[in-house]
Amino acid sequence: MGVEMSPSLALVLAVGVLVGSGVYLLLERSLSRVIIGITLISNGVNLLFLIAGGAAGGPPLVGTTEPDQMADPLPQAMVLTAIVINLGITAFVLAMAYRSWQLHGHDEVQDDLEDRRIARRAARHEEDTRADDVGTDLATEAAEARDETEEEHSLETAHHGPRLGADDTEAERHDRGENT
Amino acid sequence: MTWLVALPVVIPLVAAGLALALAKHSRVQGVISVVALTAVLIVAVALIFVTHTVGPQVVNVGGWAAPVGIAVVTDRLSALMLVVSAVVLLGVLLYSLAQGLADGPKGAPVAIYHPTYLVLAAGVAMAFTSGDLFNLYVGFEILLAASFVLLTLGGTGERIRAGAIYVVVSLLSSLLFLISIALLYGATGTLNLAQLADRIDALDPGLQTVLQIMLLMGFAIKAAIFPLSAWLPDSYPTAPAPVTAVFAGLLTKVGVYAIIRTQTLLFTDGTLDTVLMVAALLTMLVGIAGAVAQEDIKRLLSFTLVSHIGFMIFGISLASDVGLSAAIFYVAHHITVQTALFLVSGLIERRGGTTSLVRLGSLAKVAPALGVVFFVSAMNLAGIPPMSGFLGKAGLLQAGLEDGTPLALVGVAVGLATSLLTLYAVVKAWNKAFWQEAPAPLPEASVPRGMFGPTAVLAAVGVVIALVAGPLYSYTDAAARDLRLQDPYISSVLVDDGRGEGQSADAQGGDS
Structure with a gap:
């Protein structure tokens, strides 16, 4: 086919900028920033699909454009699907961020349980600081880290056992009824 | 019989729409879900017979054959996965229905549960039957979106915390997958798997490797392969027991x-x-x-799930007929046994009031039937000889020995060590939860029969797989041979005239 296949530099740069800034935002803790990052990356990928479809052409409708002048319709269909999927996912993540804000007053992605357990243990045995840690020690980090374990009355602990991942001492404390 | 192929996707989607429309009638919803998933199971069993005797079944959507149209394909591997997933989905559904009945109107699943569960079933089936990479992506997105909703059901603090991590990680893997699809399309001009298999050899080897790495990264996050596995043990245990069970089994x-x-x-040259x-x-x-270090039974099981994914990947990476066959067998075994174990852990939580091994105990005395089901499934997972877990592991180790490279031999040793450690972890759980005296008296609670039944059936399916291991292994052998030959798949997707039965309106007069 005689279609020009080398992509436009402007599009390639736009993809780079969108994906790059998207990755930066994805690494943030706040869910609202994360979702903006994901949207940026998806838009970058949508542009990538356009590049993959080759040079622009006429509308791919039989009868209006000569077949060799048509733009590739397939990437357009895929981009459309990807946009719809991204819309739904964005709505869901925003709802989740809002719920997180309702519950905790912030929308940050929290540390996972193992991290918190390690941080708590380190806080109890202060000598266990990591060798590669220069400035702060784990104990202060654990104290500063926003952590829902601070909140005593979450919905779940009201009638279940101590929360998942609670370590032995916590479980015992729960048994003695101090936690609820 | 090709029309059967689309049904595992269509039935649950239609049923999901119905269930959503009838959101106020939770009993009707339950009936719809059970009927739909039973129908899917029947269709899947029919498909396994057809594909085994006739060959891969292809539906050309709209009558246009690939590569012009979109193909939905079921070969031996897809058919087996469809059957196993239908069994698991139906079992877990019955379990959750019984849980709803036992908890009364207050504890009944929220109205969104059934539609979402059916959408999840459709997404899983779509991923298994898709003959097109972009369709595979859409299938993934359908099941992921449904899983997001199921994981955060009720929106409690712990679930939102776990859900945030799960959602962000899953979205990242989807984006990686989407980027690789765009790159693949740019490089080859097609996304049909059969046509890609033909065209990808013409690409530069370096570019092939890049594409392979991108795709594998996306899939490895979904499959929870180390170093991309950390999200799994953190997010799965927080969901309701039936949801965790179906996630652990299928996703x-x-x-x-x-x-x-x-x-x-696509990538048969074995670079990676x-x-x-x-x-x-x-x-x-x-x-x-990780599993050995856990004190909570759900988290312990989540870590064994990650660990046993390694067995399947080991079989795939051997790139031999025997290795692949054993890996497929192992997938079928592991789906049933892991789901059964998570359902048991849900029952344990119900009976003992907690899943913490520190505080459980004496369950063997108060709930002996539960003990039997847990023990059988746990031994099955660890691979004690007469059971299917043993046969799967034996197949993998044999394939590793046949391969004979130093790394494969190390793999055999690691596999054996992992089996032993699995045994250690589950026996520890058994001892602490069932055998030892409880540190404090257990609450008065009962295990509803409706919940115990499906659990026991799934555990029994795990055992029955061992009884039919001979036929099943010859089936997976045939599936692996097909996969490595590629030919049955490609030749049934790409028909000779290249366009199928599709009719296009005349180009001049066409406004349709």
């Missing part, structure tokens, strides 16, 4: 399925087999090391 295996499909159809094997060994070891 990671969809990733494994996608890896099998792409490794056998060594990398994949090393990742598999690390997955086994790191996963099981």
Whole structure:
């Protein structure tokens, strides 16, 4: 086919900028920033699909454009699907961020349980600081880290056992009824 | 009989719409879900017979054959995955219905549960039957979106915390997958798997490797292969027991399925087999090391799930007929046994009031039937001889020995060590939860029969797989041979005249 296949530099740069800034935002803790990052990356990928479809052409409708002048319709269909999927996912993540804000007053992605357990243990045995840690020690980090374990009355602990991942001492404390 | 192929996707989607429309009638919703998933199971069993006797079944959507149209394909591998997933989905559904009945109107699943569950079933089936990479992506997105909703059901603090991590990680893997699809399309001009298999050889080897790495990264996150596995043990245990069970059984295996499909159809030159094997060994070891350290039965099971994904990846990375066959057998075994174990842990939580091994005890005395089901499933997972877990592991180890390279031999050793450590972890759980005296008296609670029944059936299916292991192994052998030959798949998707029965309106007069 005689279609020009080398992509436009402007599009390639736009993809780079969108994906790059998207990755930066994805690494943030706040869910609202994360979702903006994901949207940026998806838009970058949508542009990538356009590049993959080759040079622009006429509308791919039989009868209006000569077949060799048509733009590739397939990437357009895929981009459309990807946009719809991204819309739904964005709505869901925003709802989740809002719920997180309702519950905790912030929308940050929290540390996972193992991290918190390690941080708590380190806080109890202060000598266990990591060798590669220069400035702060784990104990202060654990104290500063926003952590829902601070909140005593979450919905779940009201009638279940101590929360998942609670370590032995916590479980015992729960048994003695101090936690609820 | 090709019309059967689309039904595992269509039935649950239609049923999901119905269930959503009848959101106020939770009993009707339950009936719809049970009928739909039973129908899917029947269709899947029919498909396994048809594909085994006739060959791969292809539906050309709209009558246009691939590569012009979109193909929905079921070969031996897809049919087996459909059957196993239908069994598991139906079992877990019955369990959750019984849980709703037992908890009364207050504890009944919220109205969104049934539609979402059916959408999840449709997404899983779509991923298994898709003959097109973009359709595979859409299938993944359908099941992921449904899983997001199921995981955060009720929106409690702990679930939102776990859900945030799960959602962000899953979205990242989807984006990686989407980027690789765009790159693949740019490089080859097609996304049809059969046509890609033809065209990808013409690409520069370096570009092929890049594309393979991108796709594998996306799938490895979904399948929870170490170092991309950390999200799983953190997010799964927080969901309601039936949800965790179906996630643990199915969602990671969809990733494994996608890896099998792409490794056998697209990237057959084995560039990354060594990398994949090393990742598999690390997955086994790191996963099981995590399981040994856990004090909560749900988290312990989540870590064994990660660890045993390593077995399947090990089989795939051997890139031989025997290895692949054993891996497929292992997938079928693992889906049922892991789901059964998570359902048991839900019952344990019900009976003992907690899943913490520190505070459970004496369950063998108060709930002996539960003990039997847990013990059988746990021994099955660890691979004690007469059971299907043993046969799956034996097949994998044999394939590793036949391969004979030093790394494969290390893999055999690691596999054995992992089996032993699995045994250690589950026996520890058994001793603490069932055998030892409870530190404090257990609350008065009962295990509803309706919940126990499906659990016991799924555990029994895990055992029955061992009884039919001979036929099943010859089936997976045939599936693996097909996959590695590629031909039955490609020749049934790409028909000779290249366009199928589709009719286009005349170009001049066409306004349609």
